[in-house]
Amino acid sequence: MSLRPGSLMGQMLLAVAAALLLVQGLGAALIYRAQHERFEAETMNAVAFRLIAQARGNERLPRHLRVEPRGLFTDRLYRFAVQIVREAPPRDGKRRNASAEQKLREILTTQDFRVAEAVVFRRSVAADPYAQMAIGRRADRFEVEPHAVARALDADLYVAAVRPVGGAEWMVARVRAPPSANALIRPLLLQTLAIYLVLVGVVALILRRITRPLAALTKQVAHFASTQDPSGQIAPVGPDDVRRLIVAQNAMEWRISSLLDEKDVMLGAIGHDLKTPLAALRVRIESVEDESERARMAATIEDIVHTLDDILSLARVGRPTDPVERTELAALVSAVVEEYEDMGEPVELGSTERTVIEARATWLRRALRNLIGNALRYGSVARVSLLKAEGQALVRIDDDGPGIPEGSLQAMTQAFTRGDPSRNTETGGAGLGLALARAIAEQHGGSLQLVNRRTPEGQIEGLTAMLVLPLT
Structure with missing residues (x-):
């Protein structure tokens, strides 16, 4: 230490x-x-x-x-x-x-x-x-x-x-x-102590005048980083250099907040403007006489709508509107697994521990559905479990698929990134599922971890997606 x-x-x-x-x-x-x-x-x-x-x-x-x-x-x-x-x-x-x-x-x-x-x-x-x-x-x-x-x-x-x-x-x-000249040691020590008390006291007062506004600014920056809400900005105080830093930080936060507001308005307009013609297309394809052609057109429209929803969700994940609430994570995981079981999907619920966290339940459900959906799409089966370790909740989803090349594991959590041909657009979406799950985990102060499981011989036997969430 x-x-x-x-x-x-x-x-x-x-x-x-x-x-x-x-x-x-x-x-x-x-x-x-x-x-x-x-x-x-x-x-x-x-x-x-x-x-x-x-x-x-x-x-x-x-x-x-x-x-x-x-x-x-x-x-x-x-x-x-x-x-x-x-x-x-x-x-x-x-x-x-x-x-x-x-x-x-x-x-x-x-x-x-x-x-x-x-x-x-x-x-x-x-x-x-x-x-x-x-x-x-x-x-x-x-x-x-x-x-x-x-x-x-x-x-x-x-x-x-x-x-x-x-x-x-x-x-x-x-x-x-x-x-003895050693008799000087005591007065020198007393003199040094007096100088220490005076000088260090004066320096401490000066430093406190500098560090107090810096500490307040740090707290405000952390608040803005997690909420993108510029309210509660601190007034410029302290030395001139610190005052200018606070003024610049306040102006930057307002500018960023304004840009985010403009982005939300733009995304809302795009979503509205795109979904309206897509809804009209759904009506028009009913007039197509060829049933197979009509089914392909309907599937294409659904893919576009699903991709559009993922894009809008990924763009808005940093500025959620629903509040943080105490959530029993084991119950939430069980409810999501039951949804897939009701649809006859091969999703298995393993061991779970009662875990209460502060979270936005709607967003966590979305992340779990994306991860389970990926496991079913590429690994045929999804095994879900929940455990606690070192102050964290670990939601684990295992599949039996071909895994992801080691060099691509990190890149797969980026938007619009797809893996090998087993994860192309013919069997998958636009490459937004893992990116959205990662963004939701980070929104809660956690992370998304992807690990290939291997046999004793070194062969990949499946992928493990780990949703790591803090308990406090």
Whole structure:
């Protein structure tokens, strides 16, 4: 299942959220790096101050004359004296900080403090005995609260050891480590959340102004597609582009509706103008003395009338006048089969299931009669059954005829299309029966399916016509 939203609003909001996440991610990375470098630079400045002050005798001055560093990391519990030792302090497996060492060298060089070696690493106060002892003494001296002492012991230190050029001893300075740059994550997350709420909220309001009229237009188009009724058109609302689209759609619907009305009027006139002379011909052929000739002429007139009825029905199927009603499909199928049984036709009713659908019963009868008539004409027998599957009603009509070539199955549902010679005009009509049945099925939101039935050896043993109708 795709996680990408399908609606325009959902996709736009997802795009804005993704773009904002990318921008905020890049910004957070740059801020994190800059803050880390700033903290490191300030720490190394504090370390350099301690080292230079020790080298130049600041620590030997009276306390009121000493110069103390000012900055983020000065706290009386963390004012460690610079140690003079013979060897660099043990790192206890801690990795050296190469960038901090480079910064420290640069700062000391600018102050004419030449360094032969420098080692900088970070470790906790709890892992540094000297720092623990110094904090304990200062806590007793200044009567610091126990919780403050505990917090100080949990802190981290930068330990920097340098050996001046020409010297054999190391100078070791300790400075409290700056707050971790990870502390920026929470404010950045809160900032991102606030931006999301504001920006996505504004975009959602704008998109809603666009998508609401589009949704209404979609509903109207679907209504017009099923009914060809332009009533209920929506008023132009929303941005100018959407307004123009609605105006164009409304004008197109009225134009299509007018064309359909003109078509119905024209078809009505054609039907009237053709049926009147055909009725007169029926009367005139009664004067023909040759009975066989009179019968052929009457059959020809009946074929013309039947074809004309099919043409008019096919043209009007898209704009039915009878209402949709709840119909018990099994009863309707049984009634149509009984009509053929009463006429002595070989039509068999197989298994059926009680099925209620919303339909136009008159049109469904017409479709069933066309399909059963085709089965009788080309397959000698018609077997009709009704079942339900996957939310659909399936009316199945089987015959024992020669079937239809596989390449012609789809084309056979088109108007005026005939199959092979077994389905020519000598044994069939004008090629409108299946087209009309398909149009009626589609009028009800369904479809007509044609499938050749085959024996295990692959021989065609008949045709199955399946009228598929939705249950809801």
